[in-house]
Amino acid sequence: MKEFLEGSMAVAKAVALCKPGVVSAYPITPQTHIVEELAQMVADGHLNSQFVNVESEHSAASVVLGAQATGVRSYTATSSQGLFLMAEVVFNIAGMRLPIVMTDANRAISAPINIWNDQQDTISLRDSGWVQLYMEDLQETVDFHIMAYRLGEDRSIMLPVMVCMDGFILTHGIETVDMPSQEQVDKFLPPYKALYKLDVEDPMTLGPLADPDYYMETRYAIHATHKKVLDLLPKITAEYAKATGRQYNGLIEGYQIKDAERVIVAMGSVCGTVKDVVDELRAKGKKVGLLKITCFRPFPAEQICDALKNTARVGILDKSVSLGSYAPLAAEMKAAFFGKKKKPEIISSFVAGLGGRDITKESVKEMFSMLTQKEKACEYIDLKPELLKENYE
Amino acid sequence: MNKHLYAPGHTACAGCGQSLAVRLVMDAAGKNTIVANNTGCLEVFSTKYPESAFEVPFVHSLFENAPAVASGVEAALIHLGKKEGTNIIAEAGDGGTADIGLQSLSGMWERGHDILYICYDNEAYMNTGIQRSGLTPHLANTTTSPKGQRSSGNLRFKKPIPEIANAHGIPYVATASIGFPQDIQRKVKKALSIKGPKYMQIHVPCPLGWQFAPQASVDVGKLAVETGLYPLFEYENGQLTGVRKIPPKPVEEYLKAQGRFKHLLNNPEGIAELQAVADRNIAKYGLKAENTSA
Numbered sequence: 001m002k003e004f005l006e007g008s009m010a011v012a013k014a015v016a017l018c019k020p021g022v023v024s025a026y027p028i029t030p031q032t033h034i035v036e037e038l039a040q041m042v043a044d045g046h047l048n049s050q051f052v053n054v055e056s057e058h059s060a061a062s063v064v065l066g067a068q069a070t071g072v073r074s075y076t077a078t079s080s081q082g083l084f085l086m087a088e089v090v091f092n093i094a095g096m097r098l099p100i101v102m103t104d105a106n107r108a109i110s111a112p113i114n115i116w117n118d119q120q121d122t123i124s125l126r127d128s129g130w131v132q133l134y135m136e137d138l139q140e141t142v143d144f145h146i147m148a149y150r151l152g153e154d155r156s157i158m159l160p161v162m163v164c165m166d167g168f169i170l171t172h173g174i175e176t177v178d179m180p181s182q183e184q185v186d187k188f189l190p191p192y193k194a195l196y197k198l199d200v201e202d203p204m205t206l207g208p209l210a211d212p213d214y215y216m217e218t219r220y221a222i223h224a225t226h227k228k229v230l231d232l233l234p235k236i237t238a239e240y241a242k243a244t245g246r247q248y249n250g251l252i253e254g255y256q257i258k259d260a261e262r263v264i265v266a267m268g269s270v271c272g273t274v275k276d277v278v279d280e281l282r283a284k285g286k287k288v289g290l291l292k293i294t295c296f297r298p299f300p301a302e303q304i305c306d307a308l309k310n311t312a313r314v315g316i317l318d319k320s321v322s323l324g325s326y327a328p329l330a331a332e333m334k335a336a337f338f339g340k341k342k343k344p345e346i347i348s349s350f351v352a353g354l355g356g357r358d359i360t361k362e363s364v365k366e367m368f369s370m371l372t373q374k375e376k377a378c379e380y381i382d383l384k385p386e387l388l389k390e391n392y393e
Numbered sequence: 394m395n396k397h398l399y400a401p402g403h404t405a406c407a408g409c410g411q412s413l414a415v416r417l418v419m420d421a422a423g424k425n426t427i428v429a430n431n432t433g434c435l436e437v438f439s440t441k442y443p444e445s446a447f448e449v450p451f452v453h454s455l456f457e458n459a460p461a462v463a464s465g466v467e468a469a470l471i472h473l474g475k476k477e478g479t480n481i482i483a484e485a486g487d488g489g490t491a492d493i494g495l496q497s498l499s500g501m502w503e504r505g506h507d508i509l510y511i512c513y514d515n516e517a518y519m520n521t522g523i524q525r526s527g528l529t530p531h532l533a534n535t536t537t538s539p540k541g542q543r544s545s546g547n548l549r550f551k552k553p554i555p556e557i558a559n560a561h562g563i564p565y566v567a568t569a570s571i572g573f574p575q576d577i578q579r580k581v582k583k584a585l586s587i588k589g590p591k592y593m594q595i596h597v598p599c600p601l602g603w604q605f606a607p608q609a610s611v612d613v614g615k616l617a618v619e620t621g622l623y624p625l626f627e628y629e630n631g632q633l634t635g636v637r638k639i640p641p642k643p644v645e646e647y648l649k650a651q652g653r654f655k656h657l658l659n660n661p662e663g664i665a666e667l668q669a670v671a672d673r674n675i676a677k678y679g680l681k682a683e684n685t686s687a
Contacts, residue, residue: 021472022465050468055500059461062454062497066429066465069452072472074465092454198450198466200425200479205445207436207453214442 002178007170008033010138010177011077011103014145016047017185018101020075022067024052024060028082029115030167031105035077057082061089061102068098069206071197073149076100079167080107083121087128093160094129094222096207097195099152100160101145102130105167106268106319108355116356117167119268123296123320123328129222131161131229132297134267138175141165143246144294146180147236150189154236156228158195164296166269168356173269180244188243226298233295251300253292254307256282260289262371263308265333266317267293270352270359274317277364288368293329301336309342313371319353327351327378348376357382396448398424403446405438408607410571410597410614411486411513412438417571418511418595421578422480422585424449427470429463431485431494432456434520435513457494459483460501463508476507480585484511487528488518490594491552502561502590509584509591512554515599523602527552530622531670532663533653535602540656545663550670558592559631565589566628570596572614573637576625583627596623604652616647621671624678638682641675644668 005013011034015023023042025035041047050067054060057078064074078086083104093100104122108114122132133148135141141163148161165171180188196204210218230251237250255271256278257263264274271292281288291307291314293300308314318327325331330349337343350367353359363381370376398419405412411434419426427450430436436453439446454462463483470476483501485494490512501508517535518524525538529547534540538547558566565587569577577595584591598613600606605613617623618637622644625637644667648654657663675681 022468024465024468048472050472052464052468052504054461054464055496055503058458059464059497059500062458062461063465063468065454065458066452066462066467067469067472068465069462070427070466070469070473072469074469088455089458096454198427198452200427200450203424203448203450205440205447205451205453208440208442208445209437209453210442 001181002176004174005138005177006033006172006174007138007141007165008172009037010142010179011145011165012037012041013179014142015075016041017180017182018146018149018189019073020049021072022050022052022064022074023076024054024063024074025076025078026054026057026060026082028057028079030107030171031077031079031082031103033171034103034105057086058089061086061093064100065089065093065096065098068100069096069198071192071194071199073192074100075102077103077105079105080109080121083125084109087125090125090130091128095218097158098160099149099158101148101152102160102162103145104162104164105171106164107167114355117169118319118354118356119164120320122162122164126297126328129159130297131159131295133161133163133295134293135163135165135170136269136271136292138170138173138177139246140248141170142177142179143240143244143248146185146189147240147250151229151233151236153192154232155195157225157232159222159225159229164268169269178246184243188240229298230300249294251295251303252307253294255290255292257289257291257307257311259287260311261287262313262315262368263289263291263311264315264317264364264367265291265293265329267296267329268319270317270319273359273361274364277361277368280361281368299332299336304333305336305340305343308344311344313346314344315348315350315367315371317367318349318351321351321354330378346371346375349378350376350381351378352381398448399439400446400448402444403439404441405434406601406607408600408610410599410610411435411515413571413610414513414577414595414597417574417577418482418581419449421581422482425478426480426482427466428452429459429466429481429483431459431489433486433489435484435486437520456489458497459485459489460494460497460508460510464501464504464506467506467508481508482511483508484513486519487512487514487516488526491527491554499561502558502563502592506590507588509581509593512594513597514594515597515602517602519599519602528554531667532657534656535653545660546656555592555594555628559628562631563590563592564630565591568594568596568623568625570614570618570623570625571598572611572618573625576637580627602653605650609650613647613650616642616650620644620647621675621680622647622667624674624680626678633678636678636680639680640682641671641680644671
């Protein structure tokens with residue numbers, strides 16, 4: 001049913017359709033509306049779930065860890081500093097192979113404190129073992145929360161999934177969303193059946209100490225399982241399309257890239273802006289396009305290289321940084337193309353939108369324009385030199 | 394021979410007080426028990442893959458989050474309709490309880506989960522090599538509160554965790570010691586018969602960290618209680634309902650049994666400071682048995 005919804009409400013409704021038995025969260029802007037709505041659903045008796053209010057994000061993640069380890073589907077949401085406070089538990093959840101789904105309302109990292117959007121928080125946890133999916137709009141956000149449970153809980157995967165949605169832009173943005181029905185979701189997402197769980201009828205030790213004889217294989221197994229995600233996710237999106245009529249690739253999405261000479265690669269809500277600019281420039285006869293990356297972990301390197309093998313000039317738009325080195329997505333792209341016979345002549349790196357600075361259509365046009373120039377190693381877009389106290393040239 | 398729910402074959406040190414306490418606790422709790430454990434000695438010596446000493450469901454996650462993990466276990470059991478008849482125990486060492494895990498523990502108490510939390514108190518970070526914790530006693534020599542030309546050891550006093558527990562308004566708070574094994578089991582059974590959050594702090598002497606012979610663990614534990622340095626008490630709903638009466642022995646008897654206080658034996662002022670700690674406990678909890686002389 002089509003509804004006009006704030007992003008956080010849409011996420012709460014999508015999560016409720018997945019029937020998590022335990023929800024636990026600690027409030028942080030801009031995640032709050034999601035968990036407030038879930039708390040209200042529980043209070044009104046519309047969601048049969050234990051809502052556990054905790055004293056920190058560290059405990060929120062630990063509560064859902066304990067609940068999922070007891071065999072119950074669980075959910076949490078956070079943002080920014082909250083994700084960093086729970087970072088230790090985030091790695092632990094993946095190591096314990098607990099298929100929890102978490103929403104992160106992407107937000108900048110302190111200092112200076114800043115509540116607005118960029119993607120530094122989740123990008124910084126890219127090595128945690130979680131699957132990371134980046135959302136362009138609210139319809140995707142709804143649909144991928146449901147698919148996230150299905151993917152993570154698949155017996156061949158058993159990994160947690162982080163659904164990353166740009167803070168404010170998506171959490172507080174309002175769009176028309178086609179909400180799937182409970183029947184559709186029930187058919188698509190069977191009840192959670194844990195592979196291993198805490199059960200007095202079948203006692204088991206979870207979270208043991210693994211010495212050098214055993215540890216490395218646990219890491220390899222997660223790495224190898226991520227490769228399976230690249231095969232399974234498109235199958236799950238195809239099944240989801242059968243159930244709902246909405247089609248996704250799940251890994252990447254090309255927009256006007258077939259004959260494009262210049263392509264921007266981006267993740268998240270900025271893809272909508274880039275698509276608008278592509279349309280405008282195409283109307284003027286410019287051969288430009290967008291490659292959207294939905295799945296950042298696992299990184300679909302082969303699919304990306306294949307999609308861009310005939311593109312001469314590629315610009316990578318990062319909304320996060322690795323201070324002192326290349327921007328994160330740009331580094332991954334260059335690594336993916338290294339040694340390939342067919343690859344872009346130029347891979348330029350653009351950093352934009354940090355701490356909520358708007359990435360306007362003009363910003364995107366500037367990036368497309370820079371793609372006609374020589375390769376940029378790490379170009380900050382819309383930087384205000386007048387605010388810098390030293391000359392860094 | 395009865396099968397213990399905490400089985401032999403683990404890798405604890407000879408004479409480990411904590412390991413003895415865990416066996417007593419698990420047998421008292423019974424098989425319908427789920428354990429959430431902080432990182433520490435216990436988890437390391439009992440659950441090294443591919444072996445486990447636990448015959449009940451056991452989960453270890455991190456150093457400071459067992460109370461929150463146990464809270465999630467409880468929430469999940471309620472959701473499944475399986476909470477009735479299942480005990481949940483969260484447990485940790487003294488550092489995991491009084492220092493790094495105190496926030497998580499406070500949250501568990503405040504939310505009112507039906508969980509028994511047990512602190513196995515061996516009075517320092519033994520797993521990492523005998524560093525001081527918030528529960529290290531006054532003047533104990535540890536690797537990070539060493540005795541030296543300008544120091545007599547740990548200058549702080551034990552953090553009053555049982556009082557902090559009581560301040561949360563929880564229904565049951567008790568201390569125990571491996572010096573008195575039946576008392577541990579009675580208190581565990583009593584705690585598990587009460588709904589809501591419970592706190593037990595069990596004194597578990599550590600031969601390695603305290604420097605005494607492994608066969609002396611139980612005797613050292615007894616002396617801590619009998620001198621008044623480790624008072625055994627029970628609070629129900631904030632009211633003191635029971636204490637173990639003692640014919641108070643001089644603290645020197647306890648101190649000289651261990652290497653960690655050896656530096657005090659020629660230091661009458663230091664001994665007097667610890668005697669004052671014991672005397673305060675004796676007065677506060679009314680520990681002195683009638684018709685006995687110290």
